Amino acid sequence: MEKFKRNKEDRVLSIRDLNISFETAGGVVKAIRGVRMDLFKGETIAIVGESGSGKSVTVKTIMGIMAANGKIESGTINYTFTNEKGERETVDMTKLSQKEIRYRFNGKHIAMVFQDPMTSLDPTMTIGKQITEGMMLHLHLTREEANQRAIKLLTDVGIENPEKRFKQYPHQLSGGMRQRVVIAIALACDPDILICDEPTTALDVTIQAKILELIKKIQQEKELSVIYITHDLGVVAKVADYVDVMYAGRIIEKGNINEVFYDPRHPYTWGLLASMPDTDTNSKRLFAIPGTPPNLLEEIVGDAFAPRNPFALAIDYKAEPPMFNVGGQHRVASWLCDPRAPKIDPPEQLQERLIRMRAETGMSVVNEKEGA
Amino acid sequence: MTEINYNAEPLLHVENLKQHFRINRKFTTKAVDGISFDIWAGETYGLVGESGSGKSTTGRALIRLYNPTSGKIIFDGHDISGNLSSADEKFLRQNMQMIFQDPMACLNPRKKVSEIIAQGLEINHLYKDKEDLEQKVLAIIDKVGLSKEHATRYPAQFSGGQRQRIGIARALVTNPKLVIADEAISALDVSIQAQVVNLMKDLQDELGTTYLFIAHDLSMVKYISDRIGVMHLGYIVETGTTDEIFTNPIHPYTISLLSAIPHPNPVLEKKRVSITYDKAAEGVDYSKGVNHAITKTHSVLATDEEFEKWTRKAEMAHEAGKLNY
Ligand SMILES: Nc1ncnc2c1ncn2[C@@H]1O[C@H](COP(=O)(O)OP(=O)(O)OP(=O)(O)O)[C@@H](O)[C@H]1O
Ligand SMILES: Nc1ncnc2c1ncn2[C@@H]1O[C@H](COP(=O)(O)OP(=O)(O)OP(=O)(O)O)[C@@H](O)[C@H]1O
Ligand SMILES: [Mg+2]
Ligand SMILES: [Mg+2]
Numbered sequence: 001m002e003k004f005k006r007n008k009e010d011r012v013l014s015i016r017d018l019n020i021s022f023e024t025a026g027g028v029v030k031a032i033r034g035v036r037m038d039l040f041k042g043e044t045i046a047i048v049g050e051s052g053s054g055k056s057v058t059v060k061t062i063m064g065i066m067a068a069n070g071k072i073e074s075g076t077i078n079y080t081f082t083n084e085k086g087e088r089e090t091v092d093m094t095k096l097s098q099k100e101i102r103y104r105f106n107g108k109h110i111a112m113v114f115q116d117p118m119t120s121l122d123p124t125m126t127i128g129k130q131i132t133e134g135m136m137l138h139l140h141l142t143r144e145e146a147n148q149r150a151i152k153l154l155t156d157v158g159i160e161n162p163e164k165r166f167k168q169y170p171h172q173l174s175g176g177m178r179q180r181v182v183i184a185i186a187l188a189c190d191p192d193i194l195i196c197d198e199p200t201t202a203l204d205v206t207i208q209a210k211i212l213e214l215i216k217k218i219q220q221e222k223e224l225s226v227i228y229i230t231h232d233l234g235v236v237a238k239v240a241d242y243v244d245v246m247y248a249g250r251i252i253e254k255g256n257i258n259e260v261f262y263d264p265r266h267p268y269t270w271g272l273l274a275s276m277p278d279t280d281t282n283s284k285r286l287f288a289i290p291g292t293p294p295n296l297l298e299e300i301v302g303d304a305f306a307p308r309n310p311f312a313l314a315i316d317y318k319a320e321p322p323m324f325n326v327g328g329q330h331r332v333a334s335w336l337c338d339p340r341a342p343k344i345d346p347p348e349q350l351q352e353r354l355i356r357m358r359a360e361t362g363m364s365v366v367n368e369k370e371g372a
Numbered sequence: 373m374t375e376i377n378y379n380a381e382p383l384l385h386v387e388n389l390k391q392h393f394r395i396n397r398k399f400t401t402k403a404v405d406g407i408s409f410d411i412w413a414g415e416t417y418g419l420v421g422e423s424g425s426g427k428s429t430t431g432r433a434l435i436r437l438y439n440p441t442s443g444k445i446i447f448d449g450h451d452i453s454g455n456l457s458s459a460d461e462k463f464l465r466q467n468m469q470m471i472f473q474d475p476m477a478c479l480n481p482r483k484k485v486s487e488i489i490a491q492g493l494e495i496n497h498l499y500k501d502k503e504d505l506e507q508k509v510l511a512i513i514d515k516v517g518l519s520k521e522h523a524t525r526y527p528a529q530f531s532g533g534q535r536q537r538i539g540i541a542r543a544l545v546t547n548p549k550l551v552i553a554d555e556a557i558s559a560l561d562v563s564i565q566a567q568v569v570n571l572m573k574d575l576q577d578e579l580g581t582t583y584l585f586i587a588h589d590l591s592m593v594k595y596i597s598d599r600i601g602v603m604h605l606g607y608i609v610e611t612g613t614t615d616e617i618f619t620n621p622i623h624p625y626t627i628s629l630l631s632a633i634p635h636p637n638p639v640l641e642k643k644r645v646s647i648t649y650d651k652a653a654e655g656v657d658y659s660k661g662v663n664h665a666i667t668k669t670h671s672v673l674a675t676d677e678e679f680e681k682w683t684r685k686a687e688m689a690h691e692a693g694k695l696n697y
Contacts, residue, residue, distance in 0.1 A: 051531065175423070176424065177423075203588075206649075232562075234634030234636050235634050236638075237634060237635065237636045237641040261638050272562060272563060277594070287566060288564075357637045360640060
């Protein structure tokens with residue numbers, strides 16, 4: 001894939017104006033508020049953001065997974081794929097039933113690795129059966145072919161003694177191993193889209209690196225598109241082409257990875273980047289975003305981040321900021337990006353890091369943006 | 373920062389600790405297979421290593437959730453490795469505490485936060501009267517950054533970061549000398565991780581608490597630890613100050629671990645490939661290794677030949693300026 005170039009005909013997923021709410025005893029939770037997102041062939045998007053900001057709900061909705069008390073208030077999720085007749089076809093996933101999505105797309109076209117591996121493994125079935133089942137159904141492999149492919153996949157995700165593990169049940173594996181099995185299952189049927197929700201938090205860095213490199217390799221071979229949810233910004237830097245930052249049910253900053261990581265504009269993104277120790281952090285304290293996220297039961301007026309934002313303007317408490325185009329592929333929902341706003345720089349600690357990071361790469365972000 | 377006196381007796385002395393699990397007549401998992409290390413009062417010792425290397429088992433053996441298979445654990449002068457006398461048991465329960473990865477799993481959902489926190493004081497009879505108990509609970513709630521109103525709520529009514537604060541309050545209320553934090557922040561948001569780590573550091577400065585910090589996020593371990601132990605397959609293969617581990621790693625497993633840390637710099641990160649370590653291919657047998665000291669604080673588990681080979685390699689890498697973790 002050529003870096004940061006997108007062709008319209010390569011779009012596989014297009015989410016527009018998605019609004020989702022949940023009915024609860026305490027009232028209606030407006031969990032997703034106007035999400036817009038595009039995914040193109042062969043690329044990786046990372047979704048980052050505060051716990052409870054709506055990352056999992058968004059990606060689960062793509063798969064047609066919705067809690068009984070949840071409701072899509074509005075919006076479309078268009079998925080474009082090659083159907084059995086070999087034609088390109090586009091369907092709106094929000095119009096299909098969960099059953100239909102499961103039957104037509106699950107595993108074969110779109111595969112997902114969930115936050116908690118135990119929920120996606122069947123405790124009564126051997127690991128081997130769980131991996132091969134889909135391959136025999138979707139790829140029409142014989143049992144023997146499927147077994148061979150499964151052993152290869154288990155080896156690829158770093159499981160030693162795959163033949164032995166093949167015959168075991170999920171509870172006989174450590175947490176990290178189970179997670180790798182789930183990843184192997186997800187990759188088993190050559191999906192077009194792989195959605196990973198915190199896939200590697202239970203893994204150590206060496207296994208994590210191995211799995212990320214494996215996904216990257218498959219991506220290059222098969223033009224697999226990946227949506228990645230993680231709170232490890234090092235992982236985001238490693239895998240992502242594009243980043244969407246979510247806060248309180250909205251995407252508040254998006255752009256290609258270089259735009260967001262070397263030139264962040266939203267104060268929440270500043271806080272997020274600053275609160276992570278990079279291995280050069282020497283200061284005695286980590287930067288921590290003060291306060292807590294908003295209560296989604298209440299109507300949010302203005303910018304949802306304003307109460308925690310030391311740089312908040314008066315207008316932040318009154319009106320919700322639109323998505324400002326700040327150049328290139330970079331979009332930011334913050335009044336600070338309004339041309340009339342006072343010029344405010346990121347916190348000093350972060351600025352130092354940004355300068356150091358840019359210097360390390362020997363690149364100038366500004367030039368890249370002008371050239372885009 | 374409190375100064376650590378490395379000439380004093382260590383707060384925790386672990387010698388050749390083994391923790392085996394018998395699975396069946398033919399098979400035993402040697403989760404921890406002879407590890408030795410010391411932790412001094414007021415410091416943070418980070419324990420890192422791959423999934424299944426025995427980190428949690430080590431923590432659980434130390435706090436005596438298990439009966440160690442063999443080895444010695446001396447904690448503040450008390451031998452806590454064998455059968456515990458009731459006095460030693462009492463000392464241990466009061467002075468060693470654990471913070472778990474999933475705070476929800478260890479907080480009783482039907483108990484109010486104040487009751488959960490009070491438990492440690494009640495079990496150890498660390499209060500004069502009801503009023504004193506209440507006061508102590510409120511003091512720790514305040515210290516971990518929660519408010520009085522939170523005391524009467526139930527765990528489910530808190531966010532992840534707040535729950536972890538409750539877990540910390542529960543662990544710290546008995547004023548323990550050693551706190552074992554097993555993946556205590558792994559499940560939290562980056563911004564909340566920062567809050568919790570800052571809190572742990574502040575409390576250490578204020579109370580002089582010692583931490584055994586188990587984690588697989590090496591950038592956080594680097595940030596919080598004074599010294600680090602690297603575990604692999606039931607052995608501590610290398611230990612040293614944080615600086616020694618990060619700037620002069622000797623053991624190939626340590627090197628592969630450090631090379632796998634993803635850095636938040638996208639352009640560099642996209643190009644970097646991690647270094648793999650294949651123990652079998654290199655013919656390494658941990659049970660044959662002995663601890664070779666590089667400095668007073670830095671040592672590596674290796675045979676004589678391995679030690680020579682690895683130090684030479686490290687020197688060459690240093691000269692080539694190739695170390696960049
Ligand atoms: N079934 C439900 N009923 C009520 N509220 C819900 C339900 N499912 C999700 N929510 C709420 O929707 C919001 C978004 O949740 P979501 O799981 O998408 O968060 P997330 O960004 O994935 O967070 P995390 O990083 O913690 O996984 C949260 O406020 C959550 O409490
Ligand atoms: N109670 C037990 N019975 C049998 N085997 C066990 C038990 N507890 C742990 N093990 C095994 O001991 C080994 C070490 O496990 P441990 O939980 O200590 O690893 P860890 O380093 O904490 O890994 P992680 O990073 O995944 O938490 C693993 O192979 C595990 O399967
Ligand atoms: Mg989630
Ligand atoms: Mg563990």
